[in-house]
Amino acid sequence: MLGAIGLDETHESAYRALVSVGAADVPDLARRLTLGEYDTERALRRLERHGLAAQSSARPGRWVAAPPGVALGALLTQQRHELEKAELAAALLAEEYRGQAAEPAVHDLVEVVIGSAAVSQRFLQLQLGAAEEVCALVTDNPLAVSGMDNDAEEQAVDRGVRYRVVIERAVLDMPNGITELSAALSRDEQVRVVDKVPTKLVIADRTLAMVPLSSRTAEPAALVVHESGLLELLSGLFESVWRDALPLRLSGGSIAEQEADGPDGTDLEILSLLLAGLTDASVAKQLDLGLRTVQRRVKRLMELTGVTTRLQLGWHAYAKAWVARD
Incomplete structure (x- = not known):
């Protein structure tokens, strides 16, 4: 004392x-x-x-x-x-x-992190420091850190941080790939899949990014990029890959791909109940979901349809025949 x-x-x-x-x-x-x-x-x-x-x-x-x-x-x-x-x-x-x-000087906009321990620690800090969103491109060849296996991710989601992740299809064939993806999807993270991602990449709140250097170096190394034109370029790269990727969903305990621009069964149930006049809280109770889960799914549907209000979302839901007109 x-x-x-x-x-x-x-x-x-x-x-x-x-x-x-x-x-x-x-x-x-x-x-x-x-x-x-x-x-x-x-x-x-x-x-x-x-x-x-x-x-x-x-x-x-x-x-x-x-x-x-x-x-x-x-x-x-x-x-x-x-x-x-x-x-x-x-x-x-x-x-x-x-x-x-x-x-800021140019050298302050980019950090070089060398060594497995240092790269892992910086990756952890990046996620723990996120306040709104973490975007990631995940390959099947992790160097210092793997794509989806750290407690920081779960802590960030609990704080309300949204995750958007694009994985290579080969990740599904990794020993723990399905298990880790199932855990991510159960936390309502948005996961999509493509045949090949251009590079491993993590972006936090569009203010900080981390991208690996060549694996041919003696030990793992990464670049940490602060707000700059380079960061905007990396954010644009992620959005481009994200648009072309197919969403993954849990179906009967297994992982399945769905239409890039379409809702899953739970989304349709949420839309139907909202259009029937129920509040978010009532929908969550009816479907035995968390309130945050309902709100995240509605927000994702608004992003898919490119609308800014729920009234517009309802119109698009009818126009796209997502809900029955009768």
């Missing part, structure tokens, strides 16, 4: 023991602490430097505890003062950084 003021367990135990008896000789305190006399005296000397203990002037060799309210109060006041100075220094450094970053 007193580690914040620079005392370790031994020193804290010595001070507590000394407070409990008020004053003690080194041998007596050593027995209480089950320490050697040399180590006990060293601990007392440390307490003395912090103003928590003092040698008795009336009885040499005897140590007296300083009143905790006074001694600890002084140390805490000093610690608060040091923290205030540190906060001021941090604020000044942040202001200086913002001034320097007003016109």
Whole structure:
């Protein structure tokens, strides 16, 4: 508990023991602490430097505890003062950084990360830092990180982060490919498939991207791209692949492909109930789905039809014969 003021367990135990008896000789305190006399005296000397203990002037060799309210109060006041100075220094450094970053240099827009551990850590940070959306192109040849096997993904989805993932068809043939895809689909992530993706790629909130360097290097390496023309290019690449890919869905416990521009059975049920006048919450209850699941599916249908309101979505649903007119 007193580690914040620079005392370790031994020193804290010595001070507590000394407070409990008020004053003690080194041998007596050593027995209480089950320490050697040399180590006990060293601990007392440390307490003395912090103003928590003092040698008795009336009885040499005897140590007296300083009143905790006074001694600890002084140390805490000093610690608060040091923290205030540190906060001021941090604020000044942040202001200086913002001034320097007003016109970022080219080398600040791209980071090179080398080594399996470093690449994996950066990949984790990228997902944990996402606030709205993570887009990914996944190959069947993971280097430092695999496509869909980390806890950060589940944590991000729980925070409301949307995932759009395009996988190579070969991923379905990997040992754990179906299992991992089923887990992703059960979290209402949007997954599509193509024969081949151009590169492995992850983009978070359209502000940060990560793309691997050549696998012919001695160890795995990746580029982390910040907001720039290059990031816009990578985002455009993802959207192009996403448009041409076929969505995957769970069908009877297995994974199946569906029409790129069409809803699945659950989507049709949601649309029918919404058009019947039910609220999102009522639809979720009727279909035994989560409210967030219903809202995500409606949002996906709006994106597929290119509309911005639910009224427009209803019109498109009838126009495309997604729901019966009678």
